[in-house]
Each structure stands twice: as structure tokens, then as C-alpha cells.
Amino acid sequence: KAGVTQTPRYLIKTRGQQVTLSCSPISGHRSVSWYQQTPGQGLQFLFEYFSETQRNKGNFPGRFSGRQFSNSRSEMNVSTLELGDSALYLCASRQGAETEAFFGQGTRLTVV
Amino acid sequence: QKEVEQDPGPLSVPEGAIVSLNCTYSNSAFQYFMWYRQYSRKGPELLMYTYSSGNKEDGRFTAQVDKSSKYISLFIRDSQPSDSATYLCAMRAGNTGKLIFGQGTTLQVKP
Numbered sequence: 001k002a003g004v005t006q007t008p009r010y011l012i013k014t015r016g017q018q019v020t021l022s023c024s025p026i027s028g029h030r031s032v033s034w035y036q037q038t039p040g041q042g043l044q045f046l047f048e049y050f051s052e053t054q055r056n057k058g059n060f061p062g063r064f065s066g067r068q069f070s071n072s073r074s075e076m077n078v079s080t081l082e083l084g085d086s087a088l089y090l091c092a093s094r095q096g097a098e099t100e101a102f103f104g105q106g107t108r109l110t111v112v
Numbered sequence: 113q114k115e116v117e118q119d120p121g122p123l124s125v126p127e128g129a130i131v132s133l134n135c136t137y138s139n140s141a142f143q144y145f146m147w148y149r150q151y152s153r154k155g156p157e158l159l160m161y162t163y164s165s166g167n168k169e170d171g172r173f174t175a176q177v178d179k180s181s182k183y184i185s186l187f188i189r190d191s192q193p194s195d196s197a198t199y200l201c202a203m204r205a206g207n208t209g210k211l212i213f214g215q216g217t218t219l220q221v222k223p
Contacts (some may be wrong), residue, residue, distance in 0.1 A: 004155075006155075033210070035211075042213055043200065043211075045211060048208070048210060050209070055208070055209065056208055056209060090155055094209065097207035098144075100146065100158055101146075101211065102158060103148070103156045103158075104155050105154060106154075106155045
């Protein structure tokens, strides 16, 4: 069974640009969550999608948005990039409400 | 104060030692507790997943949850150099997908 797949693995963008990251969950998993990981703040929750609906949102500005498609694949978008957005962005999927979450390898975003 | 506190280490032990990793938390609503291992430049890998209080064992790993003390532990027996990584505790309340993570403990197992 394939794991959680995130693309691209690495990305370099310029301040002010926007970026879209993609996540394909494990087959059969309907919940996808996104996290930002930085050395200073650690892993922080961005949002969760289940059956194309956002169920939870973390404490991030509106520049961070996401969506989920009918096949459970999810995308995350960051607009008007800032230097502080440089981080490892991780996607996690889980099958149901009481089950564990499995993470992808992440997309490392560098904003210059 | 953070909801989940974890000593960042680093923790250095000789090969074969028993390793004890711990987290404390403040939110009594947390019901699900996890330990993840993360190697450099990789995503977190799930090691243990427990619900409520008690112990769970899987090979060389044992997870303990003490909800009365708001304290969770991960024990690694017969530690190996390949166990050298960052260990993250995580927890959540109810069925939400929102995980709250500790800062992670960096472990080095020396041959």
C-alpha cells in the first residue's frame, strides 16, 4: 500500500509569489491534515479536510488556504509569500475519526 | 506555557541502553497519544498510538500514558545506532485531526 505522497519535495520561491503544494493520501483515507514545521515553532497544525470540507483550522493567517477534492487529494496554497513561510510543510492522512495519522515526506519550501 | 512540553535534549546514550523519553501536557481533554520518529529531512513516522491511560508494547518500544499526572513516556530497549533520530510526542482531543506536538527530543545512540 502506497504511503502519503507529497509533491513537489523541494521548492524555492520569491517573496510575494504564491505557491501550491499537493498531497495524495493513503488509499481509502478520507481525512487530510496539513502542518508547518520550523526549527523555532516545531510542528504546527494548519487545517484538516474531510470529505472535501474543512473541519478544523489552526492559527495561521488567511494567506494559507487549502482544499480537498472528491478523490481525497488535497492542495495547500500560500499567497503573498514571506521569508518566514520557509518551512517543511507536512501532510498527514487518516482513515477515520479514531484512527492514527500517517505523514508524508513533506515539501521543503524556501522563500528568498 | 505550551500545551505539550518535551525536553529537546540532545540525549546521548551508548548502544544497548534503555532510553526513556517523556512529555507532559496541560489539556485534560487529550485522549489520543502518539509517538513519532523523524529522521533528518524525512517526514514523521508513527511508532506508537494509544488511547487513554495504560501501557502498550511493540517490539523494543513501550508507550505509557498516565492521564492522572498528564504524563506520557516512550521507552526504547536495547537501543541501536539506527534509533538516532528526533522523537516527537503528539496528542489530540476527541476525533479531531488536530495534533498538538511536543518540540521533539533529539536522540543519539553511540556504537
